[in-house]
Amino acid sequence: MENKMEAIICSNVNKSYGKKEVLKNIDFTLEKGKIYGLIGRNGAGKTTLLSILSAQNPATEGNVTWNGEKIWENRKALDHICFSRELSTNLYGSGVSSLKVKEYLKNASYYYPNWDQKMADELIEKFELNTKQRINKMSKGMLSMVTIIVALASKADFTFLDEPVAGLDVVMREYFYHKLMEEYTETGRTFVISTHIIEEAADLMEEVIMIKDGSLLLKENTQDLLERSYHVSGLAEVVDQAAEGYEKHHEEKMGRSKSVTILLKEGQELPKGYDVTIQPISLEKLFVSLCGLDD
């Protein structure tokens, strides 16, 4: 199949609600054929960003383009973009919550031009969903299943999922990760997945997009990022000497001991010759170091 997928470019996007700036100068490119992990603390701006990237919400300033075209009110561009929003049982006023699952999926099938009913049916069966059930009678995990079905069956080139595994049990989470990888490998679609369960999904993320207080903290290949991130611990004064000149985060003192996370810059090597312990760090720990309470 001809690969027609192109990049989505987010240029200097700002979003304010009244005086509150929720997104500040977000500037990045989503390349075709990648799985991105979008991580940030509660309220960091992840959902707002995804809603702007899919033209469900207007930016206050800045632009989002697909294949060079602005996506806002652009049906052609939006045919290639799916943001399967988190459902809840009390979507007041939207009319969605009183729909039966099959009605909700039917609507989605009309909206997405490449809708794959076979895939939707397969997922419904695996998730053991009763499609006659109304959205407002479903459990949190079941609601996640419905949003996953819409995302995968949409076949959209750029597909965004907002905390897709919220409420799913571990068996279903594993199944979702497996299905996502399978779909990604077969089609080369682009996925952006926000999640708070970082470690579980870390292996899936080719790139990490980290948002902190509405700003883009980093966007980097996951492997590269982890290969330059280390935890240094030992006697406080020795750690201070060893970490001199490095980008430091999340310094923690415990009596005479201390630990710090360092991020190597390009060409920088690990400290040598100091009596300290230097260990690689997990993505989750790195996230806490960069976005945690103490920094």
Ligand SMILES: Nc1ncnc2c1ncn2[C@@H]1O[C@H](COP(=O)(O)OP(=O)(O)OP(=O)(O)O)[C@@H](O)[C@H]1O
């Ligand atoms: N419609 C709105 N009106 C006013 N403020 C809003 C609105 N939607 C979001 N916000 C605010 O924008 C900020 C970012 O919210 P957003 O939902 O994008 O964060 P998030 O990173 O997805 O959080 P979480 O991980 O908790 O889901 C929050 O401070 C939130 O209160």
